[in-house]
Amino acid sequence: MDTPAVDTTALAEQTPDQVQPYAELGLADDEYARIREILGRRPTDAELAMYSVMWSEHCSYKSSKKHLAYFGETTTPEMRSKMLAGIGENAGVVDIGDGWAVTFKVESHNHPSYVEPYQGAATGVGGIVRDILAMGARPLAVADPLRFGPADAPDTRRVLPGVVAGIAGYGNCLGLPNIGGEVVFDPSYAGNPLVNALCVGAMRVEDLHLAHASGVGNKIILFGARTGLDGIGGVSVLASDTFSGDENSGGRKKLPSVQVGDPFTEKVLIECSLELFAKKLVVGIQDLGGAGLACATSELAAAGDGGMHIDLDRVPLRAEGMTPAEILSSESQERMCAVVRPSDVDAFMEVCRKWDVTATVIGEVTDGDRLVIDWHGQTVVDVPPRTVAHQGPVYDRPYARPAEQDDLQADTPDKLARPSTPEELRETLLRMISSPNLASKEWVTQQYDRYVRGNTVLAQPSDSGMIRIDESTGRGVAVATDCNSRYVYLDPYVGTQLALAEAYRNVATSGATPMAVTNCLNFGSPRDPGVMWQFERAVHGLADGCAQLGIPVTGGNVSFYNQTGDKAILPTPVVGVLGVIDDVRRRIPTGIGTEPGESLLLLGETHDEFGGSAWAQVIHDHLGGLPPKVDLERERLLAEILVAGSRDGMISAAHDVSDGGLAQTIVEMALIGQCGARIVLDPDVDPFVQLFSESAGRVLVAVPRTEELRFTEMCSARGLPWRKTGVVDPESNAVEIQDVADFSLDELREAWEGTLPALFA
Incomplete structure (x- = not known):
């Protein structure tokens, strides 16, 4: 590939009227105009790619941020007292006593799992595991709340087995027990299955790590798998046919794709990372998931105390001729980005060699306030990092109670014929327990290794999963996820509190004390005022409920646009509750x-x-x-x-x-x-x-x-x-x-x- 004659940032200044495919990348007219205002020029193709993925709904929470702030407003100092990390970090972390901290989070991988069920679900597991690893913790267990269309629908028979196999294939290879979750069927999920993934991990309190790039001169090291073309647009909005202009894309298509996972690479990456943490060789750490390097570099720089310089030529690639936009936007799996002191680089590399993990210094922390990225000796990105990572658009979407809500609530089941004789009651019971939603999920869960590592104390079909954290004392944690979306549809506020109540109750039913909450808020289009009303009510119901119970929301995920045409899924705010038990023998x-x-x-x-x-x-x-x-x-x-x-x-x-x-x-x-x-x-x-x-x-x-x-x-x-x-x-x-x-x-x-x-x- 020929080296450009001038820096692409300079070229962008010289060609302000060049047409760019910002709309195809999911950016609105005013969002593109704001990017130009921030930069004082049009963006380069690489900058446009970064802003488009980082300002996507998935990464920026632009339609939900206004409402999610309510969690902070309702969290009291007492609720915060046990939190070591909360909303905004890779995962929430709570102090569970005896010097132990536990981190947990649930996220969605819905749309990729419909497009390619096996890899979509597998990489959903891999991504949430790396979120836990990025906090400095050893991942200990996973759980998967799942929703599908009608159980007897042909498309469900395509999607469900692939999703289950993907979860099993990745999690089993990692050696992580799958201890909980749900399998729910409803016509509203036809074409929009929900594949949510939860992971829980543990560490000593002093081993907590955060995502920040501090210390001028500290090196940025990319380690793990090589970067390829897979996953571009996997969780964001990269849906353009071509990138043209600055980076000589040659007309290659950048169609959204599903990431491809390799659990054996991730297993080695986990052990390598934990040894790096143990040897105190890491200043800051960030996993590469959604939006890839675009996310990792901008978030690390934005959370640090200086700027950052990156040389894309140093990024190990597994595809030839990748453009800067592709390298930055790739969501290739099993990658981490670390901030390392210069004096520790050799030791860092030695640990990576021991584990046969590819590691490369790709940049360093600078004393400026810009994220500067070079490629082939030319500057392709020169941006204020916070504008990419944290200052995306925030929308106050209109929301209104749907006109049909009154009719829905007035249509009570009181008029339905009820069984009254012993024979009718008997028939009803058998029909109920054999229905897909109430029937045993053993066919699914038997494909998961629920007891690998030997610390699983409870798993499906128990109300909550439980694992031992400390083998010397028996201290453990329990996790449960719940949501009855039919309740939420009837009354989003009360229905979400019922989801919280059930997960809270299920943890307590195992003998553990409920302590913290995570969530995965799955809804239809935020452009629909009725959907936004459901979302606003659900957030308030969850926040108010947590305040009443005295347990904090430590983090979570929002998944919008779960609908086909104008038909949205039933609102599904999945609530996960973590509980602590001082001795698992009394579960x-x-x-x-x-x-x-x-x-x-x-x-x-x-x-x-x-x-x-x-x-x-x-x-x-x-x-x-x-x-x-x-x-x-x-x-x-x-x-x-x-x-x-x-x-x-x-x-x-x-x-x-x-x-x-x-x-x-x-x-x-x-x-x-x-x-x-x-x-x-x-x-x-x-x-x-x-x-x-x-x-x-x-x-x-x-x-x-x-x-x-x-x-x-x-x-x-x-x-x-x-x-x-x-x-x-x-x-x-x-x-x-x-x-x-x-x-x-x-x-x-x-x-x-x-x-x-x-x-x-």
Whole structure:
């Protein structure tokens, strides 16, 4: 390739009227005009590429930033006291005691996973793992909340197996247990599957690393995989046919593509990075994910105390003739960017050689305030880094409650025919537990290695995943992700608080104390005022709920434009909750069967609440009314009771009551524990309501006979309603619901476990 005769920045000054494909790159007219105003000239092709990807919705949060600020407004000093890093960092970090810190985050990889399910999902796992690594932590486990179109749709049969295989293929090769997540089916996700990925990692408090380039003269080292053409536009808006002009693109197409992952390269990169951290050879660190080098260099420089100079000729490439715009925008996987003191460069390189990781000094920190990037001896980028990384456009999108919301809420399920006879109740239960959303997800989770490394304590199908952090003390953490998008659609504020409440409850059900929150906010187009109303209400619901529970939002992700034409997905703000347990040996399992005669106690209150319920969906294909009420103070009390019961050995099994109601909870506890039970319903309450209501704030616990009095007295003293609902019967091979029906475990297992294999095996 010929070297340009003049710097491209100079050429840009000399050719102000040259037409540039900014619209094809996703930039609006006023955004392009603002870039020209910032630079005092038109941008070079490389600068245009950087601004376009960094000002994309995915990277800049330009439509959501205004609303996300509410998280900061509602976070109290007490909530911040345990946070070591929060919103704005690669991942949130909390102090869990004994010198340990835990970092966790959930992000989306939705659109790439629809285009190419295997690689889209695989690189989603790889990207979130590197976010955790970039904080200085060892990644310990992953979880994947997934949403697909109808389970029997042909396109779901294309997308789901590829997504699951991608998650398994990447995570299993990394040796990271997959301990949780969800699999949900709904017509609104047809063409817009949601593939969210969570990772949790741990480190000593003093080992925390942040993304900043400080110290004039410090070197910028790119290490890991070589940079190629894969992934350009993978999570951003690079959708132009050509780059023309400054960088002599030669008319090559830059079509958006899905990144290609190599888990074995990432595994070595993880171990190499951890050794570099341990030897104190890193001043600042940033992973290369969305927007690639454009993001890493601009964010490191923007967060530092000076400028930065980069020489693109030094970047190791795996494709010939790449232009500066392509090198900067490539989202090739398994790459990291480190800031290193000159005196530590040789030691840094020696560690990389030991792990056979390619490492190259590509630049240094300067004493200016500009990010300057050269290529072939010419300057192709000369920008204020904060304008790229942090000063993108911020939109105050119009939002309004949809006119049809009133009609939606008025369309209650009260008019729907309810089962009343024992035969009808029996048929309803079997139909419910075999429906795709309530059926066992073992076909999916068996493809994941849930117990690799030997520190997994709980995993699917438990309410939350739990891993041991410290083998000497048994200290561990639990994570759960939840969202019932049908509830959120009916009432975004309450529905999001119900998602928070369920994840919070699921963590407490394992015996862990809920401590922090992450989120992945999946919505339709922000240009739709109705969607923005859903988003605004959801953010406020989550922030207010966290403030009431006293646990902070430490970070997360926003994914907009999840829709086909004018049909948006159901609003899906996935909420992840992290909990801490001082000794994993006292965790509470999900399945019953420890000893004969244990009492089954239903904690909480049951009401006639079926708006957005699984029963309304499965039996009547109905969505309308209001979701269940949420009482966060009751959720806090319930969590305290569960943690106390775990600590004092009073609970032998527990399972929250949510989708599908008490019937679903009983069936799952019996099948997971391979143990029978006898259930006695309240004769004064409609059996249908008792079995299928989805009232929040409820958990079914198994309590040893020797602990029943002590436990129930504690509940009564604290004001938590409870009712004895049955007994555990290990000698029985059935679930007997008095005055309703008897179900053999074999019959229940066939109904619960047979659905997904029949659809996808």
